[in-house]
Amino acid sequence: MGFGQFLAAPEVKLKIVTYRDIFQDSAKVASLFGEDYEKLSAVIRLDPKDISKLAIKEGDTLVLKNGSGKVVVKARNSGYEKPHTGTAYMVNSPWSNVLVPEDAGGTGVPEFKDFEVLASSAKGAKVTGIREII
Known part of the structure; x- marks a missing residue:
């Protein structure tokens, strides 16, 4: 038993x-419930500094939550050269849609491009399955 076990994950x-991805869209057409679709959809792309702040490695799972919902997804490095600390990217999918706020601010259009979540390590938890979402 170490002292670290009592510390909360950052x-x-x-x-x-959110954004669209042709490869993820193609996997969806092949099978909405397929492994390829999940691998390409249940992902968050982060700045390396955010990966470091979360004390995780690329490929680890993260819990993303806000007032709209909660999902577990895989963390990936965004690969962008320009820093974007505090901004992360998710492909438009059932996993990102769980987190989109219901309140459209009177416009009738949900805020797909600009919403906030709290992210923390899921410590090896399994990615939220699509059957749990839909």
Whole structure:
């Protein structure tokens, strides 16, 4: 038993921007419930500094939560050269849609491109399955 077991996992507030991806879309057409679709969809792309703040490695699972919902996804390095600390990217999918705020601010259009979540390590937890979402 070490002292570290009593410390809470670091939480980082992130602004999420969603985007479309042709490879993920192709996997969805092949099988909405397929392994390829999940691997390409249940992912958050982070700045290396955010990965470090969360005390995780690329490929680890993260819990993302806000007032709209909660999901477990895989963390990946965004690969962008320009720093974007505090901003993360998720492909438009059932996993990101769980987190989109219901309140459209009177516009009728949900905020797919600009919403916040709290992210923390899921310590090896399994990615939220699509059957749990839909």
